[in-house]
Structure formats: C-alpha cells, structure tokens
Amino acid sequence: MRYISIEKTKPGMILGKEVFDDEGRILLSVNTKLTKEYITRLSIRGYQGVYIEDELSRGIKIDEVISVELRNRGAQAVKDGNIDDLKTIAKDIVSQLLDKDKSISIDIQDLRTYDNYTYKHSVNVAVISTIIGIYLSYDEESLYELCLAALMHDIGKTKIDPAIINKPARLTMAEYRLVQEHARYSYDILDQNWLMPARTKQGVLHHHENEDGTGYPDRLVGDEIPSYAKIIHVADVYDALTSKRPYKKPYALSEAIEYLMGGSNVLFDRKAVEAFLEAVPVYAKGIEVTMTNGEKALVVANSSNPLRPIVRLISNGKDIDLNNDKDYISVTIAPHTVVENDFTSVYEKFECD
Template identity: 40%
Template sequence: MRRVSLKYLRPGMIIARPVYSGDGRLLLASGLSLTENYIKRLAELGIGSLYIEDQLFHGDLNIDDVVSEQTRIQSVKLVKEAFHSLEKEKYIDTWAVRKAVDDMADEIFSNKDILVNYFDIRTYDDYTFNHSVNVTILSILAGITLKYNRVQLRELAIGALLHDIGKVHLDKKILNKKGKLTAEEYKHIQQHSLYGFNTLRSYYEIPILSSIIAYQHHERLDGSGYPQCLKGEEIHEYSRVVMVADVFDALTSNRPYRKAYSVPHAIDIVKKLYPSLDDRSITAVFSNVAPVSYTHL
C-alpha cells in the first residue's frame, strides 16, 4: 500500500487502512472502493490523505504501529473526555490518565525497535486530542532513548498528554480563529501555559514535573519563548523533549490554514530552529521517526 494525498485520490481506489473519527467511530473501512462522494466527504472532514492498495507492492506491505489503533483511539477519547470534563465539571479523572500513559508506555516498550510511521489519519476538529496523544508517543520514545526509568517516563508522559489542558480556559473564538491573531489575542493564547500548570497542580496525584511541562512547553532555549522567557538549563529536560515533539507534530498536521509538511521537511524546519530547541531532545525524538513522505504531495 501507499499513502496518497487527497488531491490525487480517484474513484475506484481501494482503501488499505481504515479511517476513524476522533471518538473511535469507523468512517471508512479497509477494502472499500472510493467514490466521488467519499472523497468529497474526506475533504469536508479535513482528512488530507489515505492509505490505498497498490499492486506494485502486491498488497503485502504492512506498516507496524508502535502503539495499536485501539490504544491510540482510547487515548484520544480519554484526552477529549479530560478536556470536556474539566470544562463542564471542573474535574479530571487522574486515575484514567495514569492508566492511559501506562498502557501506551507498555506497548511502546514492547515495540520500541519500531520506528514511528508518522502519518495517522485525523480530522481538523480532533486536532488537539490527536496532537496530545502523538506528542505523548514521541515523548515516551524519546524518554526511552534518553534512558529514563519508568517513574520518569510516567512523569514525562502525563505532562505530554495534558500539556495543552490549559486551552480549556481560553476564549474559544480566539482559540479557533483562522485568521492572524492580534497582539492582545496572542497574549490571551499564551495564558494557556499558566492555566494548564495551575490546573494540574490542583491534583496531588499529578507529579509536579508533569505540571511544569504544561507550563514550559512553549519556552525556547534562546529565551524567545513564553511565559517566562527561560533559557537553556532553566527549562526542565522533560519540557525540552515535549517542546520538540509539540513543534514537530504541529508541522506534520493538516490545519485549516495550511497542509501538513512532509516528515523530512518538518524535520528540516525543526533542526533549523536550533538553538531555540534542545539539540539532545531533537536527536532523541527524531531517532524514533521513520523518514517517510507522501507518495504524492
């Protein structure tokens, strides 16, 4: 099979891997033949590409996943529920969060020799939740590369999974604005780091270092980040790992205002951001990413 950008999809192509919604509902099954209506609906959902069958590969090219589809879906659902629960009930199920990161870590340990095939299929509306899970997977892999123990991996993973939880407290009109933000709006968006830190610190079950990730993931080594303009070693190593994973996943995601960058292009962009990003963390994150790109762009 091969991955094909939406603009190159044609009726009659056979879907090789199923497409799911953010809550785990099957949208399109593997083996299904594409139609014009299906392709149109994919565009409406913001899905930029599909895996299709290709006779050149004799239908036997399987892409291993470092985390199973079931675990990924359950993790995305958990992040969505955490956001919604915090917004409506002012509560986060911390036990469920710990279980989710432990499940991901267990699977990743079992498959740690598999490079991440960094092309999951997701919609614009589910971006925040899928993004949180992707950042967590990359961070756990980086933590293993950095020889973290299980306690450290859990601290890292909890912070990575909930690094954007502070967005719950932002004005949704500003958060979802498609056009350029004003200076005042951008300052409002920046508050999500502090909001996230304060939210996570209110739960004694959540390690302080996990909370610090929410606070520092937009800092940069050269002091150009926020909220405190910290530099170098002033930023905790967990935060430096998550900031790399966060930037990389954002670049490789389809957004309403731009298409996803290919993996090689995104890697180049991230490396050019050095010294604002941590070189050790860049190496740890990208050593686990397969250098693949679209068959058609």
C-alpha cells in the first residue's frame, strides 16, 4: 500500500483504504478502481490524497493511528461543541494510543486522507498531542487532560466569521487580531463548565504562546507557558503546515519537521519537539521520495536513523536500506523545495489555526 497525492492519482488505480466523508460514511470502498469522475469529486471535496494498492507497494502495511469510528465521533463532537461527548472521546483516544507499542514509531500520514479540515484538525491535534505526552511519560490522567485540551483548543472559532478563518489571502491586521481572540473565546466556553480540569483550560488558553514571548494572548515566556499548551502548540502547527488550506499548499512532512526543529527554544518547547520526533517518522511509510542520486522510491519502513529509512526503488522494485547499504552510503533523501507559498502569510494563518 502507498500514499499518493490527489494530484498524482490516475484512473485505474486501486484503493487500498476506504475513503470516508466528514459524517463517517464510506464514499469509496477498499479495492475500488478509481475513475476520472471519482478523482475529480475527491479533489473538489478537498481530499489531499488516498492510499492505493499496486504491485510496487505490495507488503507495505499502514495501520490506522486511531480507529475510523473514533476519528469520526471526535470530529462530530467538535462540530457540535458537545463537551460531554468530547470528554468520553478523549478517554477513548488515550486508551487506543496506549494500546500501541511505544517502540514502534507512529505513522500519521493517514490523518491527511480525510476531508473537512475544520473538525478533523482538532482530532489530529489531539492524537498528535497525546502521542507526544506518551513519549514524555505522562500518566493516564494527564494524557486525558492533555487530549481533552487539544480536542477543544479551537472551539472558540465558532464565534468568528468563517470567511475570515478561511480567507485565501493574507489577513489584515484587524482580522489577524480578531482571529487571535479564538484562544480566549475557547477558554471562556470551557470556563463555564465547572468540572473542566484547570490544566485543560490553561492548555487551551495558551496554545499559541511562543517560548520567546512573542506569542499570544499573554506573551508568556518559557516556563511561564503551561506544559499542555507547549505540546498542543507543536501538534497544532505541524498539522496546519501539512494540511491543504485555501491559502496554501500542504508542506511535506519533512519540511514541517524541519520547521519545528528550527523553531525549538524560540517558538516551541525543545522537549515537546524531541518527543514528537521520537514518535513520528520524518518519512512516513508508503510515501514517494526522491533521492540525491535522482532515483525515486517508496518508503517501506523506518530504521534507527530517521533520515535514512528502508526504501523501494520505483525503477526496479528493489528494497534498499539507506542506513546500511554500502552502495548507498552517500545517498540521502533530497529535501523538498517549498514553492508557491507566501511563508509570511502562511505563518500568520497557521499561527491562528
């Protein structure tokens, strides 16, 4: 099985995973042969890509991070603003992730194969935040509080005009300041629930604070920032960068990871970024990469060196362990070149996502 962007999908390809809509209904089943009409409809609905099965990707197995049913329940509860349901969903997300073998890195490329960014984003951030918490050895109660905060971090956006949230052009300063208010709006909504954990509310309020004090709403610095907020900040920016939005194309996973690494101790907490890097591979299984010798390949599995996975050459189907094969000792995976993105505008927008 391999992941392919919707732009590169062609008629005749065979689906390797079901495609769901934002209500959790199956749009296309496993083994469906894609047609031009299907591909067009998926593109219009905003799908970034799909998984396909073919001879080249035979044997590459990609597991769901959390179940499809739980993912869709979470998105619906976020959409409805149902806090009681979100409490239950947070416990279920923690339970499913704790059942996974921590020693196995978690591929999250499948989070990119669902439509409806607004509600799926909150679930994605909850999953990624919980994974970071697991790698930081949080106990189960703390993981629940963290996951709940991540699920609800953007709930205040319901008070802001969607035309501003989804504006394809750069925000005006007035619009930018208005969108920044979503953190306080979210906190105010949660503060009405007296059973809401205090650390959860603080995580929601401060998830856009930067380590150097340039964030919002309170320009907190370093240790002043609550630990849950530090984690959600990493997960939020990562998911925003790797998602297709009206104002930008999605960044490659490796590009987003480079951004997090470069922002450590400036924008992001270094320990949260390091925990993220432990759990999430730079190159997810099933994605296509180009190497510095010009060869194209699929990522088959990750090795002890996150930058040198096991790959399968597209030219002949041969598997190469970049970490140990002496013939490829000087070959690396070529970096992506970011194009057609106004980075200043993108930064402003995903800092509000």
